Amino acid sequence: MSDWLRIPPDSDFTLANLPYGIFSTDDRPPRAGVAVGEQILDLAELGNTGVFDFDVSVLNQPTLNAFVALGKSVTSRARTRVQSWLRMAPDGPIQRHHLVPMAEATLHLPVRIGDYTDFYSSIEHATNVGRMFRDPEKALLPNWRHLPVGYHGRASSIVVSGTPVRRPVGQLMPAEANHPVFEPTRRLDFELEMAFVVGKDSELGRPISVDEAEDYIFGMLLFNDWSARDIQRWEYVPLGPFLGKSFASSVSPWLVPLEALGPFRVAGPEQTPGVLPYLQSTGKNNYDIDLEVKVNEETVCRSNFRYMYWNMQQQLAHHTSNGCNVRVGDLMASGTISGQSPDSYGSLLELTDNGTRGGFLRDGDTVTMTGHAGQGAERVGFGSVTGRILPARR
């Protein structure tokens, strides 16, 4: 490795990772970059040197959509060339010119998101929530083991890490009350999730099979599905979550390509009862990604993406099984990623047992989620998604 890159030993952004993002600097508008150590390789600049075999104007745009839409055969070659360039380039003013210190850049949403879907694919989370909000004896609903339950979310309010989140105001029905009130949420929560970004358009009316699905998944992000539990509880029957979620969702800025995660594939949990043929998935389709949530300086949750009951291929196959099409830039989130032990629960709702053992988020709190797979020079990390709570608007 070229020493001049100065990749710190515990960096999320090794040469094995090379996630894509959109960044701007004081002197230039948003463009594509790759995170490496504590720097950003300016892809728009590098593209001008002729190292790529595609129209490099896609790198000089405010989202990655056009680049991603080139298809995996092209983007994989681009990745290999970036990797080679970083390994081989000698130290020198021209090479350094292509690198921008991350601390001097502003990071933006990596993709223009078309539709955003949120799944509910952790059996531990669904069980915990079912136990609290519905019949504890039948915590999992009858459909849960047969299909990856999901719903459509709001795309407009997805923001990049670092964007402050204003405590939402909304309708709540206080205990013992006969009429709802319109007040700031008293139960503001995070949800630890990951999300994948769709890398290929599909055709309306043509389902994507489980086996084809991986070709449609470009890469992954960390995702915080901020939730106002009291607003959600009053509104969600019968049509699902709406304003309890749509005030903001936060994503990490660096889009980790699925191919970087290949070494961390693991088998998922056994699915019982067996699933219908269109959802059958064999082999290692989960990913071993360690996840952590901090509220301010305190670690409140350690979880892992491998716990997911339904994998991404199953989610995509189910989503399109009715003919629904997907488009480059669509975002599909996992649902809260809870593990089996109480310290692995991915929301304050679960961690506090519905507020009976501790409270929800306070104004001024900062929630930070991190995630990574592997160690040392092979580490593939996601950086972080963070957000600070602002007081409700008066």
Add this chain to the structure above:
Amino acid sequence: MSDWLRIPPDSDFTLANLPYGIFSTDDRPPRAGVAVGEQILDLAELGNTGVFDFDVSVLNQPTLNAFVALGKSVTSRARTRVQSWLRMAPDGPIQRHHLVPMAEATLHLPVRIGDYTDFYSSIEHATNVGRMFRDPEKALLPNWRHLPVGYHGRASSIVVSGTPVRRPVGQLMPAEANHPVFEPTRRLDFELEMAFVVGKDSELGRPISVDEAEDYIFGMLLFNDWSARDIQRWEYVPLGPFLGKSFASSVSPWLVPLEALGPFRVAGPEQTPGVLPYLQSTGKNNYDIDLEVKVNEETVCRSNFRYMYWNMQQQLAHHTSNGCNVRVGDLMASGTISGQSPDSYGSLLELTDNGTRGGFLRDGDTVTMTGHAGQGAERVGFGSVTGRILPARR
């Protein structure tokens, strides 16, 4: 009126209407137009003659988003100029050059839709559905009269009128069965709705008040929210409709500006109990728009948009009350528009009393929805939204 325009006496597209759309012809790609009688005024061509006071490149794009984003002060002036031009222009080859017979044009989705939201704002519909699917004694859920219930829908599968709709395949739980099956829906339905298109971006974190809301509503469309009742029933608890709806939704191609509907404003139904202050709405905020649904040649429903319990301003105020932002091109649908009499129910689910008095849609059926306000030279119509059912993919 210029006789050469030949507007038929029963036309939806009078000089009082002038809805916007996107059309293409054999010789030219999609661009903006205005429907007038049985013709389309080519706005991109007219723009080149200097009649408008804005950058006319927005008229030569495949969606109306950039035009709509100019703001109502600009688009209202454009409307007035189009109206004057149509009234005043003499017959002549130059004038005729700007008009394209609608029969020779292909119509496209008028806007690039960002987020799509579906409300549930007809009290008759919500009551009918609640009676069938939940407790008949408590057909309306506790929150229904306190807030306009809504959910996020799928934007990618919204298609323009005329696009065939393939019968979706999906998971169903047959009566008496213990395991779900994966089969073509047996209960394919339409839902008669209208939708409005957002005409102005709002800021994340800043609610739109009921009084401001009209400024954010550019215009309206007819909307068919195709529904697979058996898929929906098995999947929708607890997170709401997903694949039972996301296989397709159809919109009419002509976007009727809200100002054209001004003469048809009426007061809505009284809301009891009274609503919270952020939803209080006074004056004539409903619209008297006659609606009709035909399955093949048979009229199956006659309804009216004025029946809506929650009006569009309330929907938008509620949607943004938590700080959720909206963007130009967002689509917000009303929910099924049912009236009080059985022949005014806006879905087969209700018209057949859950399939006990007649069936659902068959392969080859064509569903056509039409709507208009007023009569004669003052008539403001929406044309139609139509779709034919193709057999399920094998």
